Amino acid sequence: MPGWAADAGLSVQTDLANPSTRPGLRLPGRVTLTASLGALRVDGVRLGLVVRVEGADGGQSLVEFHRAPVAGPFVLAAGERRVVPFALPVPWETPLTVVADKAPLGLRMGLRTEVPMGSEPVRAPLGPAVAADELRPLFVHALPAQAGILDTLAELGFELRQAALRAGRLPGVRQAFGFHQVIGYWAAPMYAGPMNELEVTLVTDAYGVEAILWLDRRLALSGGGHTSISRFRVNHVGADRTDWSKVLDGWLRRAIDRHAAAASQFRAHPHLTESPQVSRRPDPQEQGGDPGATAG
Structure with a gap:
């Protein structure tokens, strides 16, 4: 379902070509924006990857660990529908949500879409608003x-x-x-x-x-x-x-x-909690591979 900016007359719909991906690939999809009440000035479109992280106190909180712009400023005319395609790079360090063909309940990831709008829209006198699309679930498989x-x-x-x-x-x-x-x-x-x-x-x-x-x-x-x-x-x-x-x-x-x-x-030494004998990290070796490859 589309997300709406409060009182702004803007609908935001995010669709993924495939919700499954891997670290280092690109996540293809599109964001569709529609101005339903009047013309709007959009300051851009941003995508973010969100996960639930456990804190030191045992509590959990949502953390956006990666954000990228997919469109710059533009104006939506009244009733206009605009499609913004994207191919979001998935960071190499992105955590897995599918482990050995299983999707543990504790591993949930979503894609969040944000559409900030200017404090002076083209027509209607609206205050600053941000349309946050519902999180789209992602399934990150292992390399x-x-x-x-x-x-x-x-x-x-x-x-x-x-x-x-x-x-x-x-x-x-x-x-x-x-x-x-x-x-x-x-x-x-x-x-x-x-x-x-x-x-x-x-x-x-x-x-x-x-x-x-x-x-x-x-x-x-x-x-x-x-x-x-x-x-x-x-x-x-x-x-x-x-x-x-x-x-x-x-x-x-x-x-x-x-x-x-x-x-x-x-x-x-009963207070020792970790082994002092940690294997040395090997020297980095640059290898081939295209960090911007797209999932097929």
């Missing part, structure tokens, strides 16, 4: 490198526990946004001895994906809990030809070794 990691975890027996967006930045990790995505799993049987839970954060850029693995042992022999962190990186190029079972098993075994080593230090 091959992201899918290789998440799908293989499921194949190895890790059971999806939760998925959420948490406010805050990760120390030492280059991030575009002030929040990060956490995908939690119950440990697979073959890896369940040293850990109970695994949390995965994927930070993606134009060249690859940095995977941060959080291993958690709630009932350690020391009588407390222990969490350790390991980081790995994979490039987009060649991701579809990677032996992901071998890669993930290697990552997990190395992470478990660090986890066990840090656990011994944890017993000596």
Whole structure:
């Protein structure tokens, strides 16, 4: 249904060619504006991506993490209907809302349309107004490198526990946004001895994906809990030809070794909450690929 600017006589309708997309692609669609009462001066059309983020206090709030203009100022004549096509770039770091072919309830994303209007419309003496279109739901699917990691975890027996967006930045990790995505799993049987839970954060850029693995042992022999962190990186190029079972098993075994080593230090230092043995981030390698590709 169209959105309306209060008392302005402006209807705003946003339509997507396809609500499914991936990070790094472009989201095609159109915004249709109609002046129903009289001529209007429109200051532009803006699109924003909105998600629900969990704060440090456990509460949730809507956050617009990406905004882009798709049209500049123009005048709508009385009764005029104007269509504004767009191809919105989807940032590389956009969180996923579809994980291993599932859409967890905690992962919702919408497209918001805003149409600011001038304080002196062409005819009717209206005050400043902004028409905010209803949020259009989006479904963000994984890129091959992201899918290789998440799908293989499921194949190895890790059971999806939760998925959420948490406010805050990760120390030492280059991030575009002030929040990060956490995908939690119950440990697979073959890896369940040293850990109970695994949390995965994927930070993606134009060249690859940095995977941060959080291993958690709630009932350690020391009588407390222990969490350790390991980081790995994979490039987009060649991701579809990677032996992901071998890669993930290697990552997990190395992470478990660090986890066990840090656990011994944890017993000596009970206030230590993260492993000091974090794998070094590989040097960036520029790879091919068109950041502005359009979904087919």
